[in-house]
Amino acid sequence: MTRPRIPRQSDIARLAGVSQATVSMVLNDRAADNRIPESTQQRIREAMAELGYVPNIAAQSLRGGRSGLIGVHTFERVFPTAPDDYYREFLNGIEEQAVNSGLDLVLFASTQKPDGTRSIYGSGSNRMRLADGAIILGFEKNDDEIRRLSDEGFPFVFIGRREVAGLDIPFVTADYAAAMGPVVQTLVDAGHRNVTYLAAPLRALAQQERLEGFEAAIASAGQILSHRVEVRPESAVTADVDQILSHRVEVRPESAVTADVDQILSHRVEVRPESAVTAEWVNDVRRGGSTAIVVETFDLARALAAALADAGLVAPRDLSVISLDADPSGGGAFSHVRVPRRAMGRRAVELLLAVIDGADAPTLTEPVHCEPPATDTVGAPAPAALASSA
Amino acid sequence: MTRPRIPRQSDIARLAGVSQATVSMVLNDRAADNRIPESTQQRIREAMAELGYVPNIAAQSLRGGRSGLIGVHTFERVFPTAPDDYYREFLNGIEEQAVNSGLDLVLFASTQKPDGTRSIYGSGSNRMRLADGAIILGFEKNDDEIRRLSDEGFPFVFIGRREVAGLDIPFVTADYAAAMGPVVQTLVDAGHRNVTYLAAPLRALAQQERLEGFEAAIASAGQILSHRVEVRPESAVTADVDQILSHRVEVRPESAVTADVDQILSHRVEVRPESAVTAEWVNDVRRGGSTAIVVETFDLARALAAALADAGLVAPRDLSVISLDADPSGGGAFSHVRVPRRAMGRRAVELLLAVIDGADAPTLTEPVHCEPPATDTVGAPAPAALASSA
DNA sequence: CTGAAAGCGCTTACAG
DNA sequence: CTGAAAGCGCTTACAG
Numbered sequence: 012m013t014r015p016r017i018p019r020q021s022d023i024a025r026l027a028g029v030s031q032a033t034v035s036m037v038l039n040d041r042a043a044d045n046r047i048p049e050s051t052q053q054r055i056r057e058a059m060a061e062l063g064y065v066p067n068i069a070a071q072s073l074r075g076g077r078s079g080l081i082g083v084h085t086f087e088r089v090f091p092t093a094p095d096d097y098y099r100e101f102l103n104g105i106e107e108q109a110v111n112s113g114l115d116l117v118l119f120a121s122t123q124k125p126d127g128t129r130s131i132y133g134s135g136s137n138r139m140r141l142a143d144g145a146i147i148l149g150f151e152k153n154d155d156e157i158r159r160l161s162d163e164g165f166p167f168v169f170i171g172r173r174e175v176a177g178l179d180i181p182f183v184t185a186d187y188a189a190a191m192g193p194v195v196q197t198l199v200d201a202g203h204r205n206v207t208y209l210a211a212p213l214r215a216l217a218q219q220e221r222l223e224g225f226e227a228a229i230a231s232a233g234q235i236l237s238h239r240v241e242v243r244p245e246s247a248v249t250a251d252v253d254q255i256l257s258h259r260v261e262v263r264p265e266s267a268v269t270a271d272v273d274q275i276l277s278h279r280v281e282v283r284p285e286s287a288v289t290a291e292w293v294n295d296v297r298r299g300g301s302t303a304i305v306v307e308t309f310d311l312a313r314a315l316a317a318a319l320a321d322a323g324l325v326a327p328r329d330l331s332v333i334s335l336d337a338d339p340s341g342g343g344a345f346s347h348v349r350v351p352r353r354a355m356g357r358r359a360v361e362l363l364l365a366v367i368d369g370a371d372a373p374t375l376t377e378p379v380h381c382e383p384p385a386t387d388t389v390g391a392p393a394p395a396a397l398a399s400s401a
Numbered sequence: 402m403t404r405p406r407i408p409r410q411s412d413i414a415r416l417a418g419v420s421q422a423t424v425s426m427v428l429n430d431r432a433a434d435n436r437i438p439e440s441t442q443q444r445i446r447e448a449m450a451e452l453g454y455v456p457n458i459a460a461q462s463l464r465g466g467r468s469g470l471i472g473v474h475t476f477e478r479v480f481p482t483a484p485d486d487y488y489r490e491f492l493n494g495i496e497e498q499a500v501n502s503g504l505d506l507v508l509f510a511s512t513q514k515p516d517g518t519r520s521i522y523g524s525g526s527n528r529m530r531l532a533d534g535a536i537i538l539g540f541e542k543n544d545d546e547i548r549r550l551s552d553e554g555f556p557f558v559f560i561g562r563r564e565v566a567g568l569d570i571p572f573v574t575a576d577y578a579a580a581m582g583p584v585v586q587t588l589v590d591a592g593h594r595n596v597t598y599l600a601a602p603l604r605a606l607a608q609q610e611r612l613e614g615f616e617a618a619i620a621s622a623g624q625i626l627s628h629r630v631e632v633r634p635e636s637a638v639t640a641d642v643d644q645i646l647s648h649r650v651e652v653r654p655e656s657a658v659t660a661d662v663d664q665i666l667s668h669r670v671e672v673r674p675e676s677a678v679t680a681e682w683v684n685d686v687r688r689g690g691s692t693a694i695v696v697e698t699f700d701l702a703r704a705l706a707a708a709l710a711d712a713g714l715v716a717p718r719d720l721s722v723i724s725l726d727a728d729p730s731g732g733g734a735f736s737h738v739r740v741p742r743r744a745m746g747r748r749a750v751e752l753l754l755a756v757i758d759g760a761d762a763p764t765l766t767e768p769v770h771c772e773p774p775a776t777d778t779v780g781a782p783a784p785a786a787l788a789s790s791a
Numbered sequence: 792c793t794g795a796a797a798g799c800g801c802t803t804a805c806a807g
Numbered sequence: 808c809t810g811a812a813a814g815c816g817c818t819t820a821c822a823g
Contacts, residue, residue, distance in 0.1 A: 017553055019816055030794045035818060046792055063549075065522070068531045069463040070816035073799045078459060079511065079528070109510040115528060116508040120499040121469065138505060140407060141458045141470070163407075163453060340730075409800055420810045425802060436808055460800035463815050 018062040026058040027051075034059075038066065081109060081363060082145030082167075084119045086129045086153060098148060099339060101170055104356020105146060112360060117142050131156045140165060144367045146359045147173075150214045166366040170359050172216040181366055183359045186378035187217055187335075188224030190348050193383035194333050195228035198303050202392050203331060207301040209288070209315065211308045221307065221335055288314035290322035293330070302392035303331035306345070309338040316344035327390030334384075346389055349382040408452035416448040417441075424449075428456065462531065471499060471753060472535030472557075474509045476519045476543060488538060489729060491560055494746020495536060502750060507532050521546045530555060534757045536749045537563075540604045556756045560749050562606040571756055573749045576768035577607055577725075578614030580738050583773035584723050585618035588693050592782050593721060597691040599678070599705065601698045611697065611725060678704035680712035683720070692782035693721035696735070699728040706734035717780030724774075736779055739772040 020038070024031040029051060036047060037055045058064075072078040083105060085098065109116050121138055122129045130153070131139060139145050144166035147157075154175045160167055161178050169182035198206055208225055210218065288311060296304065306312045312334040319326060326332045326345060334347035358379055410428070414421040419441060426437060427445045448454075462468040473495060475488065499506050511528055512519045520543070521527055527550070529535050534556035537547075544565045550557055551568050559572035588596055598615055600608065678701060686694065696702045702724040709716060716722045716735060724737035748769055 021816085031816090032794065032796095032818080033792095035816095036793095039818075041819090048792075051792090065527050065530075067463070067816050068528055069459045069468075070799090071818080073457070073459040073463050073801085073815090074817045074819085075799085078531075080507065080531070106508070106510055109508075110513040113511045115511045115531070117470070118496070118499075118506040118508065120496055121503045121505045123500040138455065138469075140455045141468075141505070159453075411800085421800090422802080422810060422812095423808095425800095426809095429802075431803090438808075441808085457800050460815090461802080463799090463817085464801045464803085465815065 017067075018064045019067065020064070022062055023055060023058045023064055026062065027055045029055060077143050078141065079114055080117050080142040081105075081114045081360065082117045082119060082139050082142035084122065084129070084131065084139065084145050084147045086149035086151035097339065100352035101148060101356040101359075104353040104358075105360055106356075107353070108357040108360035112364065114360070119145075131160060139167075144168075144363045146170060146363055166363060168359055168363045168366060170355055172220070174216065181362055183355045183362055184217060184220075184378050185350050185355060185381050187221040187350075187381065188227065189378070190335075190381035190383065191221065191224035191228040192231075194305060194335070194348060195225065197333065197384060197389055198305075198331065201303075201331060201389050203303040204392070205300045206303045206305055207296050207299070209304055209306045209311055211311055218307065225305065288318050290318050290324075293318045293322050293324060297330060297393075301330075303333070303389070306332060306334045307336065309334065309336045309343065309347075312336070312338065312343060312345055312347070319344075326388040329393045331389040331392070333389060344388070346384040346387045348384050351379045351381060354379050407457075408454045409457065410454070412452055413445060413448045413454055416452065417445045419445060462533075467533050467757075468531065469504055470507050470532040471495075471504045471750065472507045472509060472529050472532035474512065474519070474521065474529065474535050474537045476537075476539035476541035487729065490742035491538060491746040491749075494743040494748075495750055496746075497743070498747040498750035502754065504750070509535075521550060527553070527555070529557075534558075534753045536560060536753055556753060558749055558753045558756060560745055562610070564606065571752055573745045573752055574607060574610075574768050575740050575745060575771050577611040577740075577771065578617065579768070580725075580771035580773065581611065581614035581618040582621075584695060584725070584738060585615065587723065587774060587776060587779055588695075588721065591693075591721060591776075591779050593693040594782070595690045596693045596695055597686050597689070599694055599696045599701055601701055608697065615695065678708050680708050683708045683712050683714060687720060687783075691720075693723070693779070695723050695725065697725045699724065699726045699733065699737075702726070702728065702733060702735055702737070709734075716778040719783045721779040721782070723779060734778070736774040736777045738774050741769045741771060744769050 020034040021031045023034045027034070033047060033051070034055055035041075037052050038059075068079070083102070106116065119129070119131075119138060122131055124130050128151070139160070140163075146168055148170045150171075157173070157175050157180065158178060161175075161180070167181075169180055171182060172184045173180050173182050195206075206229075208222065210222060213219065293304075293315070304315065306315050312332075315332065319330070319332075324330055332345040334343065334345040335350075337343055337347045337349050410424040411421045413424045417424070423437060423441070424445055425431075427442050428449075458468045458470065473492070496506065509519070509521075509528060512521055514520050518541070521529060529550070530553075536558055538560045540561075547563070547565050547570065548568060551565075551570070557571075559570055561572060562574045563570045563572050585596075596619075598612065600612060603609065683694075683705070694705065696705050702722075705722065709720065709722075714720055722735040724733065724735040725740075727733055727737045727739050
């Protein structure tokens with residue numbers, strides 16, 4: 012089967028008896044500007060239909076500059092292997108907004124290096140420039156690459172707060188700090204005065220925001236509250252993260268613990284292994300006087316749910332729990348704050364489009380609102396946790 | 402911040418003191434053919450690195466070269482909203498192989514029309530031509546668009562068997578028919594003689610293959626087996642699907658049912674509403690003499706698991722069950738055949754690459770092997786199902 | 792009102 | 808061994 016040649020503007024022009032440029036005008040609705048008579052336009056449109064004309068995108072974007080392609084770059088796989096992937100909802104939102112804006116998405120798979128990590132310049136050249144701009148996701152720190160990208164003037168935005176010294180990086184983030192207000196208020200209103208904050212190892216600035224927001228909320232709640240901060244490290248912790256971590260440890264030193272109970276605010280940072288969210292740990296928390304747990308991530312929440320079950324405890328009867336993130340599976344055992352990932356994905360596309368159009372990016376960075384938690388697993392403080400579960 | 406101009410080949414040429422054409426040669430590994438001395442090549446490569454040169458894809462593909470872009474087109478959303486999405490594993494495989502081949506992926510979101518459906522030509526132009534070729538996924542029948550794509554000579558492959566009259570469409574499929582052998586053998590070996598095949602509404606040719614493979618396997622098992630085929634329609638059933646359905650009904654008419662039990666092979670097609678996989682239905686199946694159920698899809702399997710629980714039944718104690726598809730969540734209540742979606746995704750990229758290179762596509766179409774089921778939920782036939790559960 | 796022409800950045804014969 | 812030139816299909820001033 013010989014491949015029939017694809018019609019181009021000049022074919023239409025010939026058929027309609029006009030010049031190729033005129034065809035282009037009609038096609039781009041510039042006909043009015045150039046006062047092309049309706050009858051001519053009609054003839055051209057008929058010719059287009061007859062020949063099944065379709066513009067050649069490559070030519071259009073070569074000529075016009077824009078490719079209509081938005082890049083998506085992650086420093087990890089784009090398509091999640093696990094069904095409960097963290098990125099999924101972001102990508103949903105990105106796709107949604109891309110559809111709205113008539114844009115296509117390029118997933119940069121070619122940027123993956125042999126060792127499995129992804130690097131923008133690893134292959135020597137920045138394939139990203141193929142797109143009009145890019146949305147970057149992921150925890151990995153790649154300051155050098157980000158800086159270079161920025162130096163090149165390539166438009167990009169981050170999902171998740173990103174800070175690189177000397178650069179104004181546009182990013183989309185959720186208003187984590189503000190979301191902590193209702194969380195704390197909910198607990199305080201229910202009568203809790205001693206709350207444990209169970210945190211994942213620090214990988215992202217958002218986590219710091221949450222924790223600081225939590226602490227600020229407690230302070231402004233003006234209640235006599237004591238809370239412990241549990242940080243659960245993973246083997247994935249990098250040197251950079253450790254710095255953040257030790258910074259936090261410094262701010263809230265272990266020595267502050269003793270005076271704990273009677274202070275208005277006190278903190279405690281514990282570093283424990285991943286498997287440390289156990290029935291025993293939960294019992295320890297209760298024995299320590301906490302009547303509620305605020306759990307940072309959905310996977311920690313899962314571990315906590317299992318630990319509660321193991322300990323024969325039920326929320327909120329024995330312990331109130333609020334998760335700061337919904338379980339992507341749609342289930343999730345606890346009342347939770349909803350991080351608006353979908354909306355963040357959509358916003359990232361909008362922001363990127365603005366950046367591409369030369370907008371002053373950082374002024375557009377406004378956090379997306381988080382929905383406050385339901386109160387299903389928040390109740391009155393359980394009477395003093397007496398027994399061990401052994 | 403003024404955006405620095407993006408370097409092009411002529412910039413490199415100037416810096417390296419050669420002509421722009423020479424840069425192009427080196428870039429495309431045509432240097433050897435043209436006996437460009439290594440020293441010159443070196444100089445050019447250094448200049449490219451210094452300027453951070455990246456080819457302009459639009460220009461390359463306008464010129465007729467490759468863009469290194471593989472399109473992915475679905476007639477539905479690409480990024481699944483539900484965590485247990487059917488496409489996910491295909492996409493995993495596609496991404497995996499794209500990485501291996503140093504290709505990037507374009508997700509055609511711009512093809513979505515206002516009504517939410519996606520159409521290649523709906524927006525007037527075939528944006529797909531931006532990519533070197535495309536992988537198409539999805540159930541939707543779009544014969545006209547497929548035909549047009551083919552007429553244009555655009556390279557594409559399908560995941561899932563696709564047949565359009567007069568066209569040789571390359572597709573990747575799993576060897577469903579062959580997979581049915583072990584399924585039937587497993588059941589027969591365990592002593593089952595009466596099996597119900599619970600099918601989803603027919604949307605894809607693969608389903609037909611499975612069912613026919615199942616029947617062929619039963620025939621060749623040479624056992625006295627009777628089985629019923631249950632077809633569960635959804636509201637999504639289209640006119641086309643109905644045709645397939647009624648075809649099947651015709652082949653296995655209701656009237657063949659009565660002589661059922663003593664015949665070597667008999668069939669029964671039942672059309673029932675979606676919610677029909679209930680405890681009551683399971684009991685009916687057992688009362689009807691079936692000691693095993695072969696369930697076609699993971700969502701039907703979920704419904705069946707719930708129905709069994711409702712009926713207070715346990716597999717394989719009361720009923721043996723084999724699912725013909727693994728649950729994407731990774732769980733799944735029953736022994737199942739593993740449809741090798743990941744491998745199919747990988748294969749699709751390989752096949753597409755071959756098609757782009759002008760290979761004779763259909764000869765490459767060889768089904769991917771399915772892993773046989775485990776036997777956890779297959780046991781000896783339960784003693785005659787006596788009581789109802791009411 | 793319409794057409795001729797330049798040029799987007801590349802690749803590929805072709806001519807030296 | 809290297810360069811000049813054509814041309815991929817388009818858009819956009821610009822000149823009539």
